[in-house]
Amino acid sequence: MSDDMLDDGGSKSQVVERTCRILREVAKRGHSGTRLLDLTNATGLSRPTVHRIxxxxxxxxxxxxxxxxxxxLGTALYEIGLSAPSPLGDLEPFRQIMQDLANRCGDTVYLAIRRGDQSFYLLRCEGAFPIRTHVVNAGQTLPLVGSHAGHAFLASMEPAEAEDVISRAEKTPDLFGAGNAEFLRDEIERIRSQGYGWAKDVTIKGVAGICATVPNAYGQPYLAVTISAISSRLEKDRVDALSRMLLETAEAISDQLHSR
Incomplete structure (x- = not known):
């Protein structure tokens, strides 16, 4: 970038910071894209500065x-991403945190990472309760619209981006599992308001889940934690206590991730 971009008294380091800020805002809008006006408002930069960058x-x-x-976002970012290291690296420290949650709640817990319109399940840890929900294994993927982790990811997105994912999925209703688009839209609003999700019989009949994203200090969350159990195990009287455990675990994973 040339020195003529150093407006508003900015330094070269400020240009880098501004460029990263703009890229993050473009990324937040996903497939729907974003306007120059939206980027100007979101970044607080002047219109000419945003346009030049x-x-x-x-x-x-x-x-x-x-x-x-x-x-x-442009194709060069995909090319660079192919060579980028995993944000997690060694999964063992995260497995220990997840297993601790499984031991405390007695149910099955998952750690998932977002991959486009999919939730990719990295870890699955089992609690001691004898009836387990064999919904998905580590190494498998489920659609964002058809998984508890995916619902948490959707709630963390900008509304326009989440709606774009849901609208595209509506062309293939089976992606929603046992739920549907209208229920999902309502659930996303609940997750946004309370910080976690709780739903029964929406991915698979007879299965319930509590979900939350892992806080990301640098941008949009890309990890989610889920507690999964048979529906009778996740009634309201347990959810309040389990949601606190879930959010504590999400914070512990975030701390582990950002301490590297």
């Missing part, structure tokens, strides 16, 4: 502008 990012293929005039 976007033009440089477009030239480097980090951002693309489609016929709708909205800005989207």
């Amino acid at each position: 976007l033009q440089s990012l477009i030239a480097e293929r980090f951002v693309q502008q489609k016929s709708s005039k909205r800005y989207h």
Whole structure:
């Protein structure tokens, strides 16, 4: 980037910071993209500054502008991402945190990572309760719209991005599992308001789950923790206590992740 981008008294280091801020805001909008006005409002930068940085990012293929005039992430970021290390690295420290939650609640717990419109399950840990929910194993994926972890991811997105995922999934209703789009939209609002989700019989009949994303100090959450059990095990009288355990676990994973 050239020195003429150093407006508003900015330094080269400020240009890097501003560029990263813009990229994060573009990423938040997902498939729906974002307007120049939205980026200006979200970043607090001047319109000319945002426009100049976007033009440089477009030239480097980090951002693309489609016929709708909205800005989207560019293909160069995908190419770079192929060489990027896993944000988790060794899973063993996270497994210990997850197993502690499973031991405390007695049920099955999962750690999932978002991959596009899918939840990829990294870890599955079992509690001592003899009736278990064999819904998904580590190494498997489920659609965001058809998994408890996915519901937590959707709730963490900008509303327009979440709606874009749901609307595209509506073309294939089976992706929602035992639920549907309208219930999912209501559930997302509940998750946003209370910080965690609780639902029964919406992914698979007879199965309930409590879900929450792992806080990410640097941007949108990309990990989620879920407690899964037969529906009769997750009635309201247990959910309040278990949700506190779940959120504590999510914070512990966040601390472990950001201490590296």
